[in-house]
Structures are given as structure tokens and as C-alpha cells.
Amino acid sequence: MPDRDPDDGPPADLDFSTAERNLWDAYRYGRQLDLSTGRAADDDPLADDTDWAPERRIRGFVIVRLLLRGPAPHTGHAAAVRLKGACVTGFLDLSGAETGTLLELVDCKLEMPLRLTGAQANSVHLRHCWIPRVEAEGFTSRGSLLLEQCLVTDGITIQQAQIGMDFSLSKSTVRVGAPGPAAVDADGLTVAQDVIADSLRLTGAMSLRGANIGGDFSLRGSALRNPDGTALHAPRITVAHEMILSWGSGPESLPPGEPEADLRPRVEGRICLDGGTFGTSLVINRAVVALGQHQNLSLRRIQTPELVFNPDLRFDAWNHLRPVVDVSHATVGILRDSPTSWPRDLAMLAMSGFRYGYLSPLRHFPLTERLAWVESATPEYSPEPYDALAATLRASGDDHAADMVLLGKRRRRRQQFPAPLKIWEYTQDLTFGYGYLPGRAWIIIQVLWAYATVWFANFPPPPQKPGEGLAWSPPAYALDLLLPVVDLGQASAWHPTGASLFISWVLIITGWILTTIVTAGAAKVVFRPD
Template sequence: MTEPADGDAPAELQLTSAEWSMWQAFRNGSTCTCDLRCSICGEVVLPESRFTTLRLVNCAIPRVEAARLHTEGDLHLPRCVVHSGIRLTDAHIGTDLMLNQTVVHKDRQGRSIMADGMTVTQDLQAEMLESYGELSLRGATIGVSLSLRGSRLSNPFGRRALNAPQLTVERTLYLTAAGLPNSPFSSGATPPYGTAYTPSRGTRVQRFECEGGMRLDDGRFGDAVDFEHARFIMESDQELSLRRIQTPELRFLGERPQRGRVILSGARVVNLVDKSASWPGLGGLWMAGFAYETLIPRGHFPLSLRLQWVAAATPEYAPEPYEMLAASLRTTGEDADAREVLLAKQRRRRETLPLAAKTWGFLQDWTVAYGYRPGRAAVWMAILWAIGTIYFSMSPPPPLKTGETPPWNPYLYSLDLLLPVIDLNQSGAWKPGGGAQWAAAVLILAGWVLATTVAAGASRLLRRQ
């Protein structure tokens, strides 16, 4: 081990593997700190070790092997360069785990950080982390928040850059941009490591970027999952998978993925905060069984674009996304928009029907918009009534029985033909023939069609479909 002489500038601290092992053994059970720029020649091997606090700052390390490590306080590895991965499987960190600005390369299995089953009592800060390989957090538990602000996760060697099914974060998962301070000790930094922070307007930022798939299936997040300004670079067979996650708020505010798929099947959120420009196009979004209560759009997100969002998630017709959207709109008092969504659902459903049912669907749509625009029925009724009145005024039919008919009234006669069930004692008293007979038949048929479509629409509205 070599150290700088008194009065010299801090030099690189060289630790051989044996020297590190002796130092670690001496420090075991207490606080271990290396705040100099050090280069460790061998692996840092700490399986099942116990420390009060362990800090390695700005170090070059071949590998960190620390499965089942237990610390009562922090584990800090900021600004380190780890050449062959970090293993923290089943580790227990008593307070915070800090990996800010750390660069980690993959191990022989293609993983940069393997922390399956790890427990961090407070925060896991990995802001502006660079990970080259799979970052694995399967079944990990974070007691407060997990911050990957400004980090770059890249795994060209496998399917996923972040693999974290069944991850539990008691507060918020941040996959957002990080503000870049002017120096490590500027406002928002925490000496001696200089953490990033959530950027304000006008601040230079570094986006969170994920090159490869991401898996957060079955995760539980106490406050939110935040993707603001995130960028996902995926191949066609890769996924941003959020299957069955549960969180009060999902902030889907990143860049639109150009390839790959976003999977929300079975996810349950209370607030969905999103932008129209963040969602992938047709075939790139799956959300069967996705449940949300309130939509909070950022920027311009009209109903027409929201319907395109649903259509993109349903290359084959499925009613649930339309019904979920309509229910959310009704919750916020937007009943007219909810009816438009349900009308769009009926039109999508019509595309799957056989010819006869499709024809009947077109007729319902054309006349009363499947019952969601009942005012159309009154308009059609008024038009047909006026046409019938004009026609029968010019061509009155003869009486069925002379001397037993009521006074001739073309208005009531036309209305009696149009209204099914209701009898105004007019249609049965006259005997139309020739063209008048055909005109009467058309009015009767039109009346029944209008009545049937209105009844079908009313039934659909009562069933909230």
C-alpha cells in the first residue's frame, strides 16, 4: 500500500488484493472508508461481511462481490469504476445505498449489478449511473425512493437493461432527467459526492436513457413511477414491461419509443399522467386489463388522440380499454366524451361482425348513432312526418268504410303510420292503394326501425355500454 507523503497532492492509492483483504478484515464490524482516488488491484470480496458504514469513493475496482453483505449504515460507491460487475444479492443496507455517477461493466454472466433480494432501508440513489449489462433488482425492497435520474442503462448483450420484477419501492421510482450542476459542490449537490437533482426550467439536463428492455412486472410503488423525459431505445422484440404493477400514479411522460412494445397488461394505477407524444403507435402498446381511475394529460391530448391511443392498444377489437376510458371520463364529469368513446367502441365492434349484423349496425349508426345521439331519432321522425304529410295531402287515400271514417287529416294519418304501438285511429280508417300504399309501408317500416334503434340505444345506455 502506498500513500502520499506529507505535503504532497493526493496520489492514487494502490491496494493489492491481499492488502484490501487485510484492511477489510481489520475494519469488519466498524466503519470502513476510502475517500481517496484509489485503485484496487484485486476483487473486493465481502460476502456475508458486516459493517457499520462502508464507503469507497472514486475508486477503480475489478469487481465487488458482496452477497449477503450487512451494513447498519450506508453503503457508498459513488464515482467508482467497476470493471466486472457488482454483486449485492440478498444484501441488507441499513440506511442508504449510493451509486451516483458510478460506471459498472458486465460480469461473465452479462450482469452489471446483481442485487436480487436486496433490502435498502432508506434510499437507493443511482443518479447518473452508467450500467453496461443487465441491472438486476429482482425482488428487491427499497424503504423510501429509488432514483435513477440521468442514468444510462445499456445492455447490447441481452434482452433487458433493467430486470426488476417484484420490486417494492415504498415511495417513488424516478426514471427521469437529472439536472447537471456546474460543479459537484453547487446547489443541489451533497458533498463530497455531488448528487444530481430534479431539473428546473432552464437547467442543463441529462436524460434517463435505457438501451434495451425493461421489466418491472408485479412491482409495488407507494407513491409513483416517473418516466418524465425518459428515453427508451429498444429492438422490435424488446419490451418496456409494466405488467401488473400497482402504484397511485404513473407518469408516462418520456419520448415515444421508436421500436419495441410498452406492456401495461393488468397494471393498476389511480392517476395516469401522460402526453400524447409519449405513447407508441399501432401495435406498440398492450394494455389488456389495464385499470386506471383518473386521466391527467400534460399538454394537448384531445379525445380524438385519446381514441387513437386506445386503437393503438387494440389491433384486434377488445371492449375493455374503451370501457375503462369511458368510466374514467364519467368520473370527471365528461359524460359527452364518455358517450363518444362508447360510440367508437360500437363502431370497432361492428368491424368484427358478419355482413347482416354489420348492415344492421350501419343502420343504427346512421340513424341514432347506436342510441348515443337520440336527438337524431326526433330529427328523422320530423323529416319523415313532413314528407308523409305533404304526400298524403296531395294523394289522400279513400275511406275503408264510407260514412264510418273520421275527418281526413294528413298530419295525424302520417303520424299514426310512423308511431308503432300507439294508435291514433287514423291508419286503419283509410285504404291507400298504388303509390300511396307503398308510401304508407315505408313510413310504417321507418317507424319500427327508429323505435327499435332507440330502444337498443336506451338499453345500452342503461347498461353503461
């Protein structure tokens, strides 16, 4: 486009004000037009009593005219609409339009909704602005869409939009005027780089169903409040790198005027990430998650190489009508959690089909706590969670812990048996721990050996052939009876009678049983219907 004459101004028929003429001139140089007064009380667009004098007002259609059919830039300059400290009157409506010019508004108040529906633009940046509503369904941006430190009073709709770089709601406050619609409706959103919603204050739902994010999705220090419904609804979301719901990075990350205590993220309402895919990790760490009666934190069928799961769950177990946490059929490479990460009440955790390859707890997670974790997910006995935990522990080289999990599984399983079978089950557990604790049988053998030694020392049996055979040795005789696979010659040299005969038979039978158990247990070949 050829340069216009420097004296050419806006069309006379549009009746531009002085401020609008100045914006026209600033546009050609890509400069920012600053209409702020320098007085904090009069320059805050988020305050209700800010004085927007006539000389600080810019009509929305003037901005649209510049973006769509503005004058040619001066040589060596890139044209841009860059405005600070103004009140934009009327609609700023770019619906269906195409522009390659940057739109940047700072410390501005928009009296009417920002309309970007179906528009194609370069970059749109709004910082510390008051906006009634943002309508951007099907919006396409080659650059970034930044709505930072803004107050949006009636929600943001950005379904099926395509952002070429970043989409940011950092430090913004977004509300919805009426119950029902999402405060941020971004279903089908595609973002080439990051979605940054750090320190976002949201009243209403955030919906990202089927969204595709090419970088990170960050909710550090954010507060999402929809206590009567779903606060974060993002089934089938795809995040190429990391999704983070964790503490803010520091006081500087907070919206202006908020206390440092608000660095901690908080979600009031249901979280649904079902079927989501996270390229490097999903992090829910030290976030307060407050759940109502019918609400839960649902991670069903998610896939991620790493899950950092350490929320501060708050719910009423007595009145809750569904599992508080649901990780059913999720697939995780590394699971990083802590004993306090999960609900402990029966039926408050669902983990059927949950698969994790490696455990790397955030702090000490004793095996007894792990077993309690599995038990809380199985109000009715199910072998699957036990098998999954045992397989993970064995794959990491901790065979003993894996055996203890399978032992816990057997103990849990016997609870559903009738009384006669329970007697046999308890016997197996007591004597050799179902084959997982074969050392118990050795202890029993040693106790019997000691008892028999004392008995036969006091009541020696007569010899089979007086004057012949080995010298009498109570310890060797008792051991010869207990160990059927060893022949010390003592058992055949003596002829017990009465009580000693009965004790001999007990030792022989018990010895056969226990020796078989110990041998089979050591070889991991034992009757275990796992």
C-alpha cells in the same frame, strides 16, 4: 476501549510508511488524511496518467487493520478512516469482518477490488474513486453505502446485502469486463432508505430482482446501456415510495465533463419491472427507451397508486417480434400519460387485464386517440380493454365518453361478423348508434316528417267522410302517421290512395321502429350485447 498513549504508534513489525503512519494518527482523531498534490492533473484518480508517487500509496491491509483493530481514539474524538488523494495498493478486503468504524475514501484509486462480502460495517463512503470491482454479497451496513462519482471497471455485486440507510451510485460510471454478468447485480438487496442512481452511466445490466427499497429509487438523468439484452431487470421489486426514471435536476447533477444534453435519461435494452410494487408512484417520463428486436418495456402485474408513463420509445415496428410495451394485469390508481406515450402499431401494446382507476393525462388526450390506444392493444378483437376504459370514464363522471368507447367497441366487434349480419349492424349504427346516439333517430324522424309534409301538401288524400272531420293540415297528418303514440285525429280523417297510401304505411312502420328506438335509447334499455 482505553486510550492509548499518544506516543504509541503502529506496530513496528508492520513496517508502516510515513503516509501510513500519518493515516494511523489521523484515524485516532477521525481526521481526513489528504495526500493530494493540489495539481488537478496529478489528483484525478479516473485519469490513466495520474502520478501516484510512493508517498501517496497506502496498503490495503493497513486500512483493514485500522478498521478491525485500530488504536483507541483520542478522548472526545470518533475514530474513522478518512483518506483523500491516495492510491490503495493490494486488496482492501473486509470479507466476513465486522467493524463499527467509518470508511471514507475521496479521490482515491484502488488497484484491487473492494471486498465487502459478508462484512458488517457502519458506513462505507467512496467519492470520485477508481475501483476495479466491488464485491459486497451479503454485506450489512448500519449506515450508508455511497459509491458516488466513481469509475468501476468490472461491475458491482451486492446481492442479498442489507443497507441501513442509503445506497448511492450517483454520477458514477459502472462497466462490466465481460458480456453476460450484470454490471450492477443487486438481486435481493434491502435498503432501508433511498437508492440514488442519478446520472449513473451503466454499461451492462442493472439487476434488482426481488429488491426491497424503503424510500425512493431514483434514476434521474441516468444512462443504462445493454443493447443486446436487458438493461434494467427488476421483477418483484418493492419500492416504498417512488421510482423515478426522468430528467436530471440540472447541470450540477451530471458527472464531471458531460454536456447538459445528457440530463435526459436513456435506456438501451429491455426494461423489466414485472410484479413490482411502488408505494406512491412509478415515473417513466421523457426517458429515451431504445428497444431491439426481441426487447420490450414490461410492466406486467405492477401495482402502484400512480403511473406516470411518458417515455420516448424508439424501435423498429417492422422488425419487432413482440409487444413493445406490456402492462398486462397491472393495477394503477391514477394513469398519467400522453398520446405519444404508447406505440400505435398493431400488436405493439399488450394490456390485457390492465386496470386503472382515473385518467389524468399529461397533455390533451382526445377520446379518438384513446380509442386508437385501445385498438393498438387488440389486433384481434377483445372487449376487455374497451370495458376497462369505459368503466374508468364512467367512474369519473364522463358518461358520454364512456358511451363513445362502448360504441367504438361495437363497431370493432362487427368486423368479425359475416356480411349479412354486418348489414344489420351498420343499420343499427346508422339509425341510432347502437343505442348510444338516440338523437340520430330523431333526426331521421324530422327528415321523414318534412318530406311527408311536402308530399301530402302537393298530393292531399281525400277525406274519409266528405264534409266532416278536421280541417286538412299536411304537417299534422304526417306527424300523426309518424308518431304512433300520439293521436292528432288526422290519420283517421283522411283516406290515402296510390303512392300516398304506400308512403303512409312507410311512415307508420318507420315511426313505430324509430320511436321505440328513441325511447329505449333514452332509457338506456336497448339490445346491446356488450
